Amino acid sequence: MKVIPVVGAVIYKNGKILAAQRKSNSRLGGLWEFPGGKIEPNESPKDALKREINEELEAEIEIHEEICTTVYEYDFATIKLTTFRCTIQTDTIKLNEHQDTKWLSTSDINSVTWAPADIPTIHAIMETN
Numbered sequence: 001m002k003v004i005p006v007v008g009a010v011i012y013k014n015g016k017i018l019a020a021q022r023k024s025n026s027r028l029g030g031l032w033e034f035p036g037g038k039i040e041p042n043e044s045p046k047d048a049l050k051r052e053i054n055e056e057l058e059a060e061i062e063i064h065e066e067i068c069t070t071v072y073e074y075d076f077a078t079i080k081l082t083t084f085r086c087t088i089q090t091d092t093i094k095l096n097e098h099q100d101t102k103w104l105s106t107s108d109i110n111s112v113t114w115a116p117a118d119i120p121t122i123h124a125i126m127e128t129n
Contacts, residue, residue: 001078003071007049008034008083009061010121016103017125018088019112020056023099027076032112034083034121035098045082053086056097060089068124072117083121 011018011034020035022028037052039045046063053061064085071080095101104111109122 001073003078003080005039005080006037007039007045007052008036008081008118008121009049009053009086010034010067010083010125011061011086011088013088013103016105017109019102019104020098021100022115028115031115033115033118046084049084057093058096059093061086062089067121070117070120079117081117
């Protein structure tokens with residue numbers, strides 16, 4: 001199965017983390033994820049992440065350290081997800097790709113149902129808090 005490289009932004013603001021809910025009519029519909037997307041050919045992971053956050057949320061981010069890389073085999077593809085800790089640089093976000101967002105504290109982070117590929121990042125976040 002083809003491996004698709006993707007990036008995700010663990011966006012922090014005021015001690016909370018942004019979770020984004022996939023649209024109901026999409027693959028993995030209704031599940032929560034860290035916003036981001038596919039890395040295009042000849043694009044660096046950080047450039048891809050900035051582009052994706054701008055497209056999905058019309059927001060600007062500052063990218064900090066890498067959190068982890070996960071390889072997860074879904075029935076439609078194998079995803080290689082690399083997540084980065086980020087801070088948001090804009091005051092508002094617009095939902096162009098998701099149906100909802102929530103700012104979650106680390107104590108609330110498991111109050112939503114995460115997409116399987118994102119769960120190792122949740123564990124990594126919890127280990128550092």
